[in-house]
Amino acid sequence: DTEVTQTPKHLVMGMTNKKSLKCEQHMGHRAMYWYKQKAKKPPELMFVYSYEKLSINESVPSRFSPECPNSSLLNLHLHALQPEDSALYLCASSQGGLALGYNEQFFGPGTRLTVL
Amino acid sequence: GESVGLHLPTLSVQEGDNSIINCAYSNSASDYFIWYKQESGKGPQFIIDIRSNMDKRQGQRVTVLLNKTVKHLSLQIAATQPGDSAVYFCAENMKGRGSTLGRLYFGRGTQLTVWP
Numbered sequence: 556d557t558e559v560t561q562t563p564k565h566l567v568m569g570m571t572n573k574k575s576l577k578c579e580q581h582m583g584h585r586a587m588y589w590y591k592q593k594a595k596k597p598p599e600l601m602f603v604y605s606y607e608k609l610s611i612n613e614s615v616p617s618r619f620s621p622e623c624p625n626s627s628l629l630n631l632h633l634h635a636l637q638p639e640d641s642a643l644y645l646c647a648s649s650q651g652g653l654a655l656g657y658n659e660q661f662f663g664p665g666t667r668l669t670v671l
Numbered sequence: 672g673e674s675v676g677l678h679l680p681t682l683s684v685q686e687g688d689n690s691i692i693n694c695a696y697s698n699s700a701s702d703y704f705i706w707y708k709q710e711s712g713k714g715p716q717f718i719i720d721i722r723s724n725m726d727k728r729q730g731q732r733v734t735v736l737l738n739k740t741v742k743h744l745s746l747q748i749a750a751t752q753p754g755d756s757a758v759y760f761c762a763e764n765m766k767g768r769g770s771t772l773g774r775l776y777f778g779r780g781t782q783l784t785v786w787p
Contacts, residue, residue, distance in 0.1 A: 559714075588775075597760055597777035598715065611774065645714050659705065660775060662714035 578646030694761035
């Protein structure tokens with residue numbers, strides 16, 4: 556299995572809702588990432604987990620809460636989002652964790668999030 | 672902030688021609704670079720990578736050139752095909768100060784359109 560899967564593909568939520576995005580990989584990768592991508596813009600790093608520990612938080616608002624239950628799964632919990640949070644949320648994984656430096660990341664197809 | 676940029680936001684080529692997509696980076700501490708292809712509605716797909724101790728790397732129909740003197744990266748696609756139409760991003764792996772952990776930062780992207 557050489558892919559990263561993400562669910563759901565599309566999500567529409569109100570500003571008072573709580574929802575979660577899910578990501579899964581079975582490549583034995585030890586680093587997993589969340590990115591946010593607005594239309595016609597590059598992906599922007601949000602969070603990095605290395606060996607199931609949160610290693611990098613790029614000053615993301617607390618209404619986004621990541622979770623890594625095990626080495627294959629990564630969640631992003633959403634609460635009290637704003638309309639400007641509407642974007643494509645991409646999950647990625649890489650083999651050796653960040654400490655090894657070289658970092659080919661495999662991306663999932665993303666979840667298209669719309670906040671009303 | 673964004674340190675990886677692209678000289679041309681759009682590029683149109685005739686099928687069969689060679690394409691060259693350019694990228695400038697500003698962080699001399701970056702030690703690893705990746706080119707990604709992103710088709711509409713999909714996540715970024717790895718194309719080719721290069722480490723900072725190299726100046727050229729070839730793949731199938733693609734070549735990446737790295738000029739560290741002027742902090743410039745390019746992607747050459749030989750015999751461009753309609754299926755190559757996508758947005759192409761360069762990304763640099765930037766190590767944090769005092770840390771072995773890296774971050775992958777994406778450039779703005781170039782929309783490549785291949786005409787039959």
